[in-house]
Amino acid sequence: MISRFPGLTPTRSRAVVHDGLVFTVAVAPDPVTSSMYEQTAKALARIDESLALCGSDKSRILSAIVYVTDIKRKDEMNRAWDEWVDASNPPMRACIGVDLEPPHIVEIVVTAAQ
Template sequence: MMLPITRFPGMAPGRSRAVAYSNLVFTVAVADTAEQDIRRQTQETLAKIERHLAEAGTDKSRLLSVTVYIADMAQKSAMNDVWLGWVDRANEPQRACIGATLEYPHMVEIVAVAATKD
């Protein structure tokens, strides 16, 4: 049995906003703003993740795993404040936060894996 792969085209060639396979959705997002404010970039990035999940037929209550790449680990606390205000506290996913060199002006990049709705 072959399961189809559904790709949701991205804004740039060679990239998808999300990919769905079987009962899993994979998505990655960064903020569009060049504003160097970790809180604003995190809010915008999480909003994109939420839109990508909805487009693929699921939502943040179905998140399984999230990896947050952050350019300045000294700002992790501010990013985490935004995260805690956004995440479904009844269905918290596994989450990792990794310091990384990101392409300017990005301060945060988020990778998420979610289950689709039944």
């Protein structure tokens, strides 16, 4: 069975649960600042909300992919990540430089156990 949790638009789910796995994606909510640190922190807070909605939490994250528009600013993202992550249960993580729809400069994709 697939459980979908509605997103802000009718064509996107906030999170999906299937067979005990949680899949979710987050960006910082509007209004968006140009700070990569702040956008990352706010996106991670949304990840927390989505995981809780699905009966999970950050200690159960299996993998994360962080997309950033400027890989040279990765240290700002890392600072927010390091403050947020469950250090006793660190997930596998990749960081990839991409073009994102402005004004967003960070997007985070997470897979977690329920």
